[in-house]
Amino acid sequence: MGSRKDVEIRGLTIGGSSPVRVESMIKTPLSDLEQCAAECEALAKEGCELIRVSLPDLALSENMKILNSRSSIPIMADIHFNHRLAIAALEAGCASIRINPGNMSDRKGTEDVIRLARSLGAVIRIGANGGSISKAQLEHTMGDRSAALAFAVDEQVNILRDCSFENIIISAKSSSVTETIRANSLLSQKYPYPIHIGITEAGAGTAGIIKGAAGISVMLAQGIGDTIRVSLTGPSVEEVKVGYRILGSLEIRERGYNLISCPTCGRKRIDVTKLVEEVKALLPDNIKDGTTIAVMGCEVNGPREAAGADLGIAGTPDGFVLFRKGRAVCNDTSDNLKKRLIEEIKKL
Numbered sequence: 001m002g003s004r005k006d007v008e009i010r011g012l013t014i015g016g017s018s019p020v021r022v023e024s025m026i027k028t029p030l031s032d033l034e035q036c037a038a039e040c041e042a043l044a045k046e047g048c049e050l051i052r053v054s055l056p057d058l059a060l061s062e063n064m065k066i067l068n069s070r071s072s073i074p075i076m077a078d079i080h081f082n083h084r085l086a087i088a089a090l091e092a093g094c095a096s097i098r099i100n101p102g103n104m105s106d107r108k109g110t111e112d113v114i115r116l117a118r119s120l121g122a123v124i125r126i127g128a129n130g131g132s133i134s135k136a137q138l139e140h141t142m143g144d145r146s147a148a149l150a151f152a153v154d155e156q157v158n159i160l161r162d163c164s165f166e167n168i169i170i171s172a173k174s175s176s177v178t179e180t181i182r183a184n185s186l187l188s189q190k191y192p193y194p195i196h197i198g199i200t201e202a203g204a205g206t207a208g209i210i211k212g213a214a215g216i217s218v219m220l221a222q223g224i225g226d227t228i229r230v231s232l233t234g235p236s237v238e239e240v241k242v243g244y245r246i247l248g249s250l251e252i253r254e255r256g257y258n259l260i261s262c263p264t265c266g267r268k269r270i271d272v273t274k275l276v277e278e279v280k281a282l283l284p285d286n287i288k289d290g291t292t293i294a295v296m297g298c299e300v301n302g303p304r305e306a307a308g309a310d311l312g313i314a315g316t317p318d319g320f321v322l323f324r325k326g327r328a329v330c331n332d333t334s335d336n337l338k339k340r341l342i343e344e345i346k347k348l
């Protein structure tokens with residue numbers, strides 16, 4: 001979306017004119033290969049396009065190799081501290097690795113990783129995390145944490161560039177929304193590389209979703225971000241669902257249906273809350289991306305909103321009206337609502 005350069009990971013392009021990608025990270029340890037494969041499959045089904053997998057131990061390299069062969073979408077190995085793990089991940093078929101050259105003490109080893117990645121055409125994602133900003137980086141930026149995050153990325157980019165490596169994705173994340181936005185703003189002005197965005201350690205449930213959505217949305221609205229991850233303390237498929245909801249809300253990218261429903265008030269003629277759940281259960285999995293369904297409680301705003309949808313329902317004093325693409329197709333009593341709904345959903 002925002003970057004001048006793009007990269008390719010096993011056929012997946014990121015950056016440049018590519019769509020904003022949605023990624024996640026599996027939560028299962030690599031030692032449990034069957035569960036890892038199942039989690040990857042569930043993520044792929046949900047539309048995840050890149051999966052990050054931790055490789056904390058060389059003994060798990062064989063599992064990484066098998067997972068690579070079984071996953072229908074590309075894997076990015078998540079590596080810390082030891083350059084040998086990065087080499088093992090590349091040799092296990094990972095077309096991308098996420099490393100932090102700053103926490104790899106062996107400079108020659110890091111250069112070996114970069115050389116191998118270049119020879120394989122692999123992508124290296126580097127990044128800074130708010131939790132690992134050093135005292136020296138903070139001093140360099142006179143205590144400005146956003147600038148320190150960006151500076152930490154500078155240090156890592158320089159290591160790759162010293163080795164003439166350009167197949168790079170960068171990222172700077174912190175658990176502070178404002179800090180992350182500012183850091184990424186600095187990076188996007190400076191570098192042509194694709195930027196991976198998200199708010200790290202955003203939390204769980206509604207609070208986590210809102211924090212992630214707030215940060216990601218502001219950056220996307222500023223034209224920053226080529227691939228997103230919504231970090232949530234919860235199932236990885238939720239991260240992907242929320243990621244697509246964010247992109248859909250910003251009208252950047254559609255996946256699945258778009259459900260409009262009124263908040264209800266004292267005027268409601270039908271049970272909107274119950275009806276929304278019924279409609280969701282009835283909609284087919286293969287519904288065309290961007291199909292709009294409206295569920296509106298009464299005749300105040302209902303008919304107009306419902307008439308603008310692919311399928312709309314509005315409550316009336318006598319029951320309900322069903323609209324298909326702007327045309328009222330049925331006017332009936334509430335008792336017949338579910339039956340009529342099933343008929344109309346089949347025609348979508």
Ligand code: SF4
Nearest residue numbers: 262264265268297298
């Ligand atoms: S559509 Fe009707 S029921 Fe729903 S919020 Fe508006 S006025 Fe209330």
